[in-house]
Each structure stands twice: as structure tokens, then as C-alpha cells.
Amino acid sequence: MELNGVQREFIKRKLEILSKSQFRSKFKLNEKDYNYLKEKGLQKIEEHAKDFIQQRLAPKNIKNDGKQTPMRGHPVFVAQHATATCCRGCLYKWYHIPKNRELLPKEKNFVLALIMEWLNKNYKLK
Numbered sequence: 001m002e003l004n005g006v007q008r009e010f011i012k013r014k015l016e017i018l019s020k021s022q023f024r025s026k027f028k029l030n031e032k033d034y035n036y037l038k039e040k041g042l043q044k045i046e047e048h049a050k051d052f053i054q055q056r057l058a059p060k061n062i063k064n065d066g067k068q069t070p071m072r073g074h075p076v077f078v079a080q081h082a083t084a085t086c087c088r089g090c091l092y093k094w095y096h097i098p099k100n101r102e103l104l105p106k107e108k109n110f111v112l113a114l115i116m117e118w119l120n121k122n123y124k125l126k
Ligand SMILES: [Zn+2]
Pocket: 066, 084, 085, 086, 087, 088, 089, 090, 091
């Protein structure tokens, strides 16, 4: 997806703040995640991320909010914990996105961009 300069700068700053969080910075891609990324390619992974956002984060009511994103098992899950986009509680706390309503298209795009930037960065670091 395409980001403009302002969005890119905002996401960069957010990722810097996240990297200073002791809890968030603990999440790292393991060998399995890395191999999965390599095998599927970032474009395919972006589709997975879109699906996860749509199904697990976007709805107005999420029964298991706070527990819908496993700690491991998919590189996007890891990226979600690392970027505080794992649940609506964290989206509210970190980005002031209100709970109890559906996510707006621009909010879904923002979450997707954060996840993909984090994945891109961490994929290259390996
Ligand atoms: Zn969370």
C-alpha cells in the first residue's frame, strides 16, 4: 500500500517509541516466522494481515478482545504484539482509537501499515 510522507513519518516515529517499550520490543521474528515470510513473500503476508485486521480487530464487538491474537504461530501475530495492534484495548491505549465501534477504513490502513513496516524492517534485519 502507498503511504504519503506525513504518514510514513508518523509510523516511523511510532515504531521508534514502540522499540523503547520493554514489553513490545521483546517480540521478535523466530526462524519459523522468517522462513514463512520468505516462502510466502511480503505481498501474501500483507493479505493475511488484512484478513486478521478485518476479522479480529475491525468489528464493533469482539468477545475475546485482548486474547484474539496468539503470541506466536504467524509473523503477523508477532508484529501485532510488537506494534501494539493486537487488540482494541491496545489500539485505544497506544493510538487513541475508540473501542465499541467498527474500525474506519483509514484506521485499518494505519494498522496494516504499522504491521507491514515492522515486518519489513525486522525481515531485513535477519
Ligand atoms: Zn493487545
